[in-house]
Amino acid sequence: PDTAEVDPAGDLRLAGVSLGAVAEEHGTPVYVLDAATFVRRAGAYRDALAAHHAGPSEVHYAGKAYLSVAVAQLALREGLHLDAVSVGEVRVGRHAGVPGDRIHLHGNAKTAAELREARRLGVGTVIVDSLDELRTLAELARDGVPQAVMLRLSPGVAADTHPHISTGHAGSKFGIPLSLLPDAARLLAAAPALRYVGLHCHIGSQITDLRPYRAAVRVLLDAAGDLRRWHGWTTRTLSPGGGLGIAATAGEPEPAIEAHVQAVAAEVAAGCERRGLPQPKLVLEPGRSIVGPAMVALYRVVAAKPLDARDGEATAYLHLDGGMGDNVRPAMYGARLAALPVSGTCRPHRLVAHLSGRYCESGDILARDVHLPEVRAGEVLAVPAAGAYTLSMASSYNHVPRPPVVLVFDGHARLVTRRESHDDLIARDAALPEPLAAGL
Numbered sequence: 151p152d153t154a155e156v157d158p159a160g161d162l163r164l165a166g167v168s169l170g171a172v173a174e175e176h177g178t179p180v181y182v183l184d185a186a187t188f189v190r191r192a193g194a195y196r197d198a199l200a201a202h203h204a205g206p207s208e209v210h211y212a213g214k215a216y217l218s219v220a221v222a223q224l225a226l227r228e229g230l231h232l233d234a235v236s237v238g239e240v241r242v243g244r245h246a247g248v249p250g251d252r253i254h255l256h257g258n259a260k261t262a263a264e265l266r267e268a269r270r271l272g273v274g275t276v277i278v279d280s281l282d283e284l285r286t287l288a289e290l291a292r293d294g295v296p297q298a299v300m301l302r303l304s305p306g307v308a309a310d311t312h313p314h315i316s317t318g319h320a321g322s323k324f325g326i327p328l329s330l331l332p333d334a335a336r337l338l339a340a341a342p343a344l345r346y347v348g349l350h351c352h353i354g355s356q357i358t359d360l361r362p363y364r365a366a367v368r369v370l371l372d373a374a375g376d377l378r379r380w381h382g383w384t385t386r387t388l389s390p391g392g393g394l395g396i397a398a399t400a401g402e403p404e405p406a407i408e409a410h411v412q413a414v415a416a417e418v419a420a421g422c423e424r425r426g427l428p429q430p431k432l433v434l435e436p437g438r439s440i441v442g443p444a445m446v447a448l449y450r451v452v453a454a455k456p457l458d459a460r461d462g463e464a465t466a467y468l469h470l471d472g473g474m475g476d477n478v479r480p481a482m483y484g485a486r487l488a489a490l491p492v493s494g495t496c497r498p499h500r501l502v503a504h505l506s507g508r509y510c511e512s513g514d515i516l517a518r519d520v521h522l523p524e525v526r527a528g529e530v531l532a533v534p535a536a537g538a539y540t541l542s543m544a545s546s547y548n549h550v551p552r553p554p555v556v557l558v559f560d561g562h563a564r565l566v567t568r569r570e571s572h573d574d575l576i577a578r579d580a581a582l583p584e585p586l587a588a589g590l
């Protein structure tokens with residue numbers, strides 16, 4: 151995070167707050183959110199879009215990366231809109247005070263009930279993923295409340311990223327295949343309560359090569375041209391999605407936000423001019439690249455289990471008090487994480503450690519071969535760039551409650567999401583019903 155520093159005593163601080171002190175006060179594991187990093191990255195998107203795109207523009211924070219009431223409010227404060235992928239996320243946004251017309255609803259399997267609820271909550275635009283969804287929405291909008299829709303297209307562009315998070319290739323489960331665009335347009339044309347506003351696609355996440363992104367923009371603009379020819383429609387809004395990658399460990403490439411936005415805006419400008427299309431409103435939906443680097447996860451080493459020394463270096467498992475329950479990314483995508491102690495950060499590296507999670511699964515290793523000082527049981531480790539797709543994908547596997555979030559800013563630390571409790575977890579359960587309970 152931007153505000154990270156090592157104080158003269160060798161202790162790590164974020165926004166002037168000692169991370170060791172946060173771990174003491176709130177327990178571990180705990181996630182620490184640096185407001186300044188979030189704000190700067192959100193602002194980088196907003197300002198670069200305003201600087202490089204000729205038409206209007208909006209940044210929609212992708213809540214799936216991480217959403218809480220405080221984060222929704224921080225995004226709103228920075229002038230961002232909200233990209234929600236479920237009614238649950240819409241509810242968080244509305245609860246946080248995000249106006250409905252600043253919320254886009256995504257998702258590839260929105261039920262009629264979910265769409266109805268989203269409309270009741272005032273969601274501005276629905277990003278339609280299939281022809282069946284168009285039919286459902288057309289039916290719902292017969293209640294007299296018109297509905298703005300964007301079509302999510304499957305652009306047939308392969309991005310160089312993990313297969314689980316590539317979304318725009320031919321055959322992807324997401325989006326309307328280009329071959330079905332004529333049918334989608336006919337359905338839309340026949341539903342007067344549905345108002346066509348534009349086109350969307352998303353090619354994947356953790357993308358560092360921006361060329362496929364630009365190819366996707368060209369596909370969207372071709373489709374915009376088709377819709378104009380077939381039906382005379384103007385594509386007022388164009389959203390090539392989110393997806394910019396971040397570096398989680400030293401030496402990984404990290405594309406600059408401004409360069410990315412500039413490249414996309416240039417592609418849109420040139421493409422519109424070539425096709426004689428008006429400059430649309432340009433929407434980007436970043437999640438990871440805003441919140442990822444803004445959060446640090448803190449874990450306590452519960453036990454250090456030495457392994458055979460390798461090439462003269464000590465090796466060990468460091469058993470942490472968190473793991474795949476709060477961060478499934480290493481197990482699920484082979485994601486790599488870095489780690490460093492929050493105290494005595496500057497000690498020489500003497501240990502090659504595997505950071506093993508606490509969950510009952512051999513695959514629960516947060517990171518392998520991490521170079522660290524000689525870390526002992528009881529020490530606290532910080533894992534940087536841990537904000538995206540960690541807590542938002544967290545589970546309570548092994549009935550381990552999910553961690554809290556502490557927001558740090560200007561020397562202050564405030565709990566913004568409390569730790570889940572065992573009572574929270576048990577509260578959903580009912581006792582064994584009679585007559586099965588008779589023999590208890």
Ligand code: LLP
Pocket residue numbers: 212214215233256315317351352354355356391392393394435436437438439479483538539543
């Ligand atoms: N918009 C749409 C339509 C999306 O599907 C996504 C991410 C985003 C925006 C935000 O993309 P971002 O800027 O965060 O890359 N759980 C996976 C990532 C799944 C991403 C799904 N869609 C992971 O941990 O890597």
